[in-house]
Amino acid sequence: MTEIPDLDLTPRDEDPGPAPGSRGSVRNKLIGGVIAAALIFVVYQGLTNARVFFLNVDEAIVQRDDLGDRTFRMQGTVVSEEGNSANGALLFTVAYNDATAEIRHLGPEPSDLFDLGEPVVVEGRWNGDVFESDQILVKHDESYVEDNPNRVDYELEDAP
Amino acid sequence: MHWEFVIPGYLIVFGGIGAYTWTVLSRARSAAARVPEDRRTFLD
Amino acid sequence: MSSTGTTTNGSRAFAGPTASKATRVVGLMALAGIALLLPLALLWSPPEIDQADAVRLFYVHVPSATVALYLAFGVTCLGSLIYLRNQSVFWDLMAHASAEIGVVFCGFVLITGMLWGRPTWGVYWEWDPRITSTAITLILYLGYLALRRMDLDPTVRSKRAAFLGIISFCNLFIIKYSVEWWRGLHQGQTIGIDTQLDGLMLFTFAWGMVTFVLIFAWLLMHRFRLGWLELQATTTSLDDAIAARRAESPQLTGEGL
Structure with a gap:
């Protein structure tokens, strides 16, 4: 093995990398901070909102006294539509597990999927026996059915 | 109906794939320029 | 696979130094997949009875989710595990590469999901369990990519990234089961035992899956x-x-060391 003489092995300052407090290091901290803040925010939202996203109609009725005028979400299937009241509120009834609740909705119009027999999640609060809703979310299920104009209508198919 | 949501969705997805591809390939070109020809072999 | 970077000048001109025979074959297959997927998804497949044309977003939404959450982050997790075992440079690079692609496709999942949510649910965003956990995943992997860019000793950085790559993948199980554990707006699995997906819709969906896997591989x-x-x-x-x-050391030059 040859002895290597006098090789200068001290690091040169050509590529020292970002020093503490330099722009690179500040940028790293900034990116890290933004990501950490976003993570905390989303996890918080997940723990407060997503864990109990909604109550079913029957549960919401049982818990009516506890809920008071607190805002929550309630799920049920639209069983009847009573049209609009004098002040423009949309009136309809939802049901779940044989329990029904009247809904008075004042807020943005629901999506086109809103219809009789569709499961919906309404956000709002109890006012006596009536649920006052600010928002209607139409819950879509796992079925995807072709909208084929040539197909015999489902009602006709079921008819004797 | 609802094409106003479908079209932007497809534009974002396929435009996004195109943009990402372009980024990867141009980064590869500039990296390759810094590597001598005989070392441009891959591990795979 | 055993290929080298020294390929014909023709492919160099198009795809650059990272092209090889394997990328050309997979790339052409992916292009053919896209060429058939677009008319299938946008023209030939029928609108859905409730969602109308919004259903077409599904042919890119679900394949993006599969590629990002299972394939890409799965490869990252696998690469991280192997790297921690034997410090393999190959798997370290593979984990990093796969995570970056996963982040891109995870972004597609959230964007196409929002665009679908507005016409069907009525809102772009809700703190539904599945949406929330997907957002958490995206942020975790953005953190992974940020960690990869930090000025650290390369070995320390790779090791930390490997740990993060494994931990983040565990979060995916929460997403997978969030729909069943917690009530949400998001529907369950599309393809299951009693699949409700009509003929050409099912084919388009399957074609989208194959195409996106090819794009990912490429x-x-x-x-x-x-x-x-x-x-x-x-x-x-x-x-x-x-x-x-x-x-610079005169003693070392010209002596044929």
Whole structure:
């Protein structure tokens, strides 16, 4: 093995990398901070909102006294539509597990999927026996059915 | 109906794939320029 | 696979130094997949009875989710595990490459999901369990990519990234079961035992899956080789620096060491 003489092995300052407090290091901290803040925010939202996203109609009725005028979400299937009241509120009834609740909705119009027999999640609060809703979310299920104009209508198919 | 949501969705997805591809390939070109020809072999 | 970067000049001109026979074959297959997927998804497949044309977003939404959450982050987790076992440079680069592609596709999942949510649910965003957990995943992997860019000792950085890559993948199980554990707006699995997906819709959906897997495979090869080239560029400049240092010592030159 040859002895290597006098090789200068001290690091040169050509590529020292970002020093503490330099722009690179500040940028790293900034990116890290933004990501950490976003993570905390989303996890918080997940723990407060997503864990109990909604109550079913029957549960919401049982818990009516506890809920008071607190805002929550309630799920049920639209069983009847009573049209609009004098002040423009949309009136309809939802049901779940044989329990029904009247809904008075004042807020943005629901999506086109809103219809009789569709499961919906309404956000709002109890006012006596009536649920006052600010928002209607139409819950879509796992079925995807072709909208084929040539197909015999489902009602006709079921008819004797 | 609802094409106003479908079209932007497809534009974002396929435009996004195109943009990402372009980024990867141009980064590869500039990296390759810094590597001598005989070392441009891959591990795979 | 055993291919080298030295390929014909024709493919170099198009796809650059990371192209090879394998990327050309997979790339052409992916292009053919896209060429058939677009008319299938946008023209030939029928609108859905409730969602109308919004259903077409599903042919890119679900394949993006599969590619990002299962394939890409799965490869990252696998690469991380192997790296921690034997410090394999190959798997370290592979984990990094795959995570980056996963982040891109995870972004597609959230964007197409929002665009679908507005016409069907009535809102772009809700803190539904599945949406929330998907957002958490995206942020975790953005953190992974940020960690990869930090100025740390390369070995320390790779090791930390490997841990993060494994932990983040565990979060995916929460997403997978969030729909069943917690009530949400998001529907359950589309393809299950009692699948409700009509003929051409099912075919379009399957075609979308195949196409997106091909796109992922193609991107992963290129992105992996980019990582390898960048590593080579770093070591080349290091070797050059050593060579320059040697040249400065007069005793070492011309003696055929």
